[in-house]
Amino acid sequence: MNSLVLLVVLPLFAAFIIPVVAKFSPKLSLFTGPVVLCINLLLIMSAWIKVGSGSEAIFLGGFLPPVGIVFYIDHFSLLFSGLIAGMVLIVWPWDAKESRLYSLYMLLSAASFGLVLSADLFNLYVFYELLAVATYGIIAASPISKVPNSSATAASLRYLFISSAGSVMLLLGIAIIYTLTGTLNIAHLATMTTSLDGFAGLSAFALIAIGAGVKAEMFPVNSWVAEVYGTIPRQLSALLAGLVSKLAVILIIRMLLMVFQQQAAFDLLLVVGMLGVISGEMVAWRAKDMIRMLSFSSIAQLGLIFIAFSIAGSKGLWIGMALMLHHLLVKGGLFLMADRFAGHMGKLKGLAKHSPMAAAVFLVFVLSLLGVPPFPGFWIKLLLILNLAEQGGGLYHVAIATILLATVIETAYIFKFVRILYQKADADSTPINKNYSSSYTFAKLFALILLVSMLFVSPISNHLKDIANHSASPHIYINKILPTKQLGDRS
Amino acid sequence: MNSFFTIEGILYFGAISLSIIGLFGLLVSKNLFRMLLSLVLFEAGANLVLVLSGFIRNGIAPIFLDGNSGAVMNDPVPQALVLTAIVIGVGVQALALSLIFRVKKHYGSMDMRTIRSKLEREIATQAGVTPPGSNEAPAPVKLVKGEAHE
Numbered sequence: 001m002n003s004l005v006l007l008v009v010l011p012l013f014a015a016f017i018i019p020v021v022a023k024f025s026p027k028l029s030l031f032t033g034p035v036v037l038c039i040n041l042l043l044i045m046s047a048w049i050k051v052g053s054g055s056e057a058i059f060l061g062g063f064l065p066p067v068g069i070v071f072y073i074d075h076f077s078l079l080f081s082g083l084i085a086g087m088v089l090i091v092w093p094w095d096a097k098e099s100r101l102y103s104l105y106m107l108l109s110a111a112s113f114g115l116v117l118s119a120d121l122f123n124l125y126v127f128y129e130l131l132a133v134a135t136y137g138i139i140a141a142s143p144i145s146k147v148p149n150s151s152a153t154a155a156s157l158r159y160l161f162i163s164s165a166g167s168v169m170l171l172l173g174i175a176i177i178y179t180l181t182g183t184l185n186i187a188h189l190a191t192m193t194t195s196l197d198g199f200a201g202l203s204a205f206a207l208i209a210i211g212a213g214v215k216a217e218m219f220p221v222n223s224w225v226a227e228v229y230g231t232i233p234r235q236l237s238a239l240l241a242g243l244v245s246k247l248a249v250i251l252i253i254r255m256l257l258m259v260f261q262q263q264a265a266f267d268l269l270l271v272v273g274m275l276g277v278i279s280g281e282m283v284a285w286r287a288k289d290m291i292r293m294l295s296f297s298s299i300a301q302l303g304l305i306f307i308a309f310s311i312a313g314s315k316g317l318w319i320g321m322a323l324m325l326h327h328l329l330v331k332g333g334l335f336l337m338a339d340r341f342a343g344h345m346g347k348l349k350g351l352a353k354h355s356p357m358a359a360a361v362f363l364v365f366v367l368s369l370l371g372v373p374p375f376p377g378f379w380i381k382l383l384l385i386l387n388l389a390e391q392g393g394g395l396y397h398v399a400i401a402t403i404l405l406a407t408v409i410e411t412a413y414i415f416k417f418v419r420i421l422y423q424k425a426d427a428d429s430t431p432i433n434k435n436y437s438s439s440y441t442f443a444k445l446f447a448l449i450l451l452v453s454m455l456f457v458s459p460i461s462n463h464l465k466d467i468a469n470h471s472a473s474p475h476i477y478i479n480k481i482l483p484t485k486q487l488g489d490r491s
Numbered sequence: 492m493n494s495f496f497t498i499e500g501i502l503y504f505g506a507i508s509l510s511i512i513g514l515f516g517l518l519v520s521k522n523l524f525r526m527l528l529s530l531v532l533f534e535a536g537a538n539l540v541l542v543l544s545g546f547i548r549n550g551i552a553p554i555f556l557d558g559n560s561g562a563v564m565n566d567p568v569p570q571a572l573v574l575t576a577i578v579i580g581v582g583v584q585a586l587a588l589s590l591i592f593r594v595k596k597h598y599g600s601m602d603m604r605t606i607r608s609k610l611e612r613e614i615a616t617q618a619g620v621t622p623p624g625s626n627e628a629p630a631p632v633k634l635v636k637g638e639a640h641e
Contacts, residue, residue: 122572129579136586144617150597151613154606157523157590164530164583165517168537171576172510175541178569227607230614289618344619 002058004047004073007081007113010036015106022099029099033106034092040113041085048078053466057119057480065119066185070481072119076321076471080250083328084112087243090336090442091235093142101141108134108244115247119481121174121184124251128212129167135244136160144233152231159224166214166221173207176200187481190258190474197262205260206268208252215248217241217302219276229295234339235439237291241298242332246324249302253309257317257472270310270395274402276303281409289344293413294334297369300406301327304384307399311387314472318465319387322380325464330365330377333446336439337361345417350425358440359421361447366414368450370407376453379461381407502543510536521603523591527584534580538573545569 014036022029050056055074059065088109093101111134114127136156143152178184180195189196196204214221229237256265280300287293305327308320340358341348352359368375371382385403388396453460470476513533520526545566553564591601598606 122575126575126579129583133583133586136590140590150593151610153590153593154598154610157587157594158603158607158610160583160587160590161517161526161530164587165514165533167583168510168513168530168533171534172537172540175537175544175569178541178572179544182566184568184572227610227614230618231610289615291618347619 003043004058004071005060006043007040007117008110010039011106011110011113015103015110018099018103018106026099029102033102034089036106037085037089037109041082044078044082044085047073048075051075051078053470055470055476055480065481066183066188069123070119070185071117072477072481073117074471075467077116079467080116081113084109084116084243087239087332091239101138104134104137104141108138112247116250119186121177121186125170125174128170128251131244131247132163132167135240138236139228139232142233142236143231155227155231159228162221162224163214166211169207170211173204173211176204185481186254186258187478190478193259196259202264205255205265208255209268212248212251216245216252217299218306219272219279219303222299225299226292226295230291234335238332238335241335242328245302246328249305249324253317253320256309258474258477261312266310266312267395269306270399273303273306273310274399276300276306277402277406281406285409285413290338290341293417294331294338297410298331301331304403307403308384311391314468315387317472318468319380319384321464321468322461326377326380329446329450330369333443334365336446337443340440345420348420349423352422353425361444362421363418364447364450366418370411370414374454376450376457379457498548499546506536506539506543509539523594523601523603526603527587527591531584538576541576542569542573
């Protein structure tokens with residue numbers, strides 16, 4: 001089991017060895033990253049089988065918690081580790097000119113693995129910051145061909161200001177928690193939730209949620225989204241919108257599920273979620289080009305995920321996890337295939353005739369995004385609304401109304417877009433981007449996965465429910481990380 | 492901390508005020524360099540709060556403790572954490588400075604509003620869309636040669 005530490009160590013090591021290797025053999029440095037990620041995938045799969053339906057804690061260096069640092073492993077964290085490895089492999093920059101970019105991608109994956117596995121709050125902060133720095137570098141270093149280099153730099157700089165302010169808020173929240181409890185081990189914190197009940201504890205949660213919310217495209221702190229996604233390659237947008245945003249969400253819900261099971265925290269998430277859904281859909285409705293539309297629709301979807309997590313206990317995690325996976329598949333796929341489309345809506349007329357396949361794949365994605373019955377998106381939205389209705393309190397019912405209203409707006413702009421695709425081509429329509437990259441193939445693969453999962457909705461949902469039940473339980477978490485004899489020793 | 496006017500209360504007040512000043516500066520100022528300085532202040536405030544969490548009045552560093560003197564010690568964990576946080580902060584600030592340098596070189600301006608509007612225009616042109624809000628925007632003013640640039 002201890003070999004899972006390699007998930008973080010290997011990419012980190014590779015990140016620093018790649019520039020050296022590139023001096024001798026550029027070819028070798030290109031393949032180092034994918035090889036490391038494949039090894040990681042194998043490690044994750046073997047751990048998935050070994051863990052079974054249980055969970056494991058790895059005590060790094062043999063130091064026992066709460067002093068030592070712990071990695072916590074269950075199917076939830078392994079699932080997202082696998083997604084990280086797969087997603088980075090898919091968007092790997094094969095045609096990059098500099099080996100430094102490979103290093104940054106390796107740094108990003110190391111930080112992501114750490115963020116998913118770690119069970120220590122300060123460790124999470126360090127990995128979050130590492131992830132942020134790697135992202136700034138990647139954004140600044142990989143502009144798309146049509147915009148000048150410097151606009152990616154400017155977008156990266158604006159992102160840096162917002163995101164660093166977010167990190168400082170996260171740090172402030174951690175400092176408040178340490179002041180109140182004297183520990184940063186999440187399992188240890190879970191045993192003393194009463195000392196975090198008051199106003200100070202809640203403000204700590206708010207600071208953590210908004211701080212990490214910058215990456216998760218949370219409502220008040222998402223002004224970077226359109227600028228960044230507009231200036232970077234589509235594959236990278238797929239990575240940021242599909243995966244990195246989910247990692248920040250995981251940080252927030254770890255804290256929410258284990259430490260802050262209180263109504264005020266849920267209400268906070270519910271309100272920012274609703275605001276995110278409405279504001280995102282409104283701006284997406286006005287968008288004139290595909291990337292802007294996708295960026296803001298992604299903000300709205302993340303809002304939906306926050307609404308899901310405001311349902312207490314394992315049900316929230318279950319629905320939220322399903323939403324996260326669905327969004328990863330759909331938005332990742334849409335960004336990947338955006339390469340094939342020309343961008344401006346008016347130019348896309350007649351696309352369906354040029355390339356019926358692209359139009360069909362696009363349709364599969366958006367229909368599932370909207371929640372049209374046979375697609376997985378429908379079941380998830382239905383589940384979300386049913387469970388929101390079960391919750392008492394007016395705010396939850398407002399959330400249902402918000403979701404339905406947002407769906408109407410979403411339908412309006414998406415079908416406007418679809419109609420353009422199926423219109424007759426006119427003089428200035430240049431729908432297909434001829435020299436698109438291989439990412440379109442992956443988009444088709446994503447659509448296939450979505451279609452296949454349609455047939456297995458109920459087993460998948462049962463499996464997710466099991467994972468959520470296990471991962472949302474603070475008791476199992478505490479028992480694994482702090483076995484009772486240790487608690488006895490301390491008190 | 493039963494009374495506000497203890498040394499801890501005053502220190503906490505100072506640290507939190509510092510971070511609020513930093514956050515306010517980040518929101519209000521438009522000059523890139525000032526924004527960076529505000530970020531530095533914000534970070535300093537957060538670091539102070541973190542290091543204060545282990546502070547005890549009259550406490551001494553644990554390394555000077557002989558084990559049975561009964562003296563109170565300052566918690567060493569936040570001090571270690573704050574060192575990490577400071578190092579991370581320095582790295583990010585250096586990166587921000589280098590990005591500011593490149594942005595200034597290209598846009599010829601340190602004003603966030605100018606840069607943002609130019610950036611939006613570039614993105615819109617690349618996507619083949621008219622820049623947002625261009626219908627209502629005043630016509631671009633042409634600089635007459637000889638007029639002051641500022």
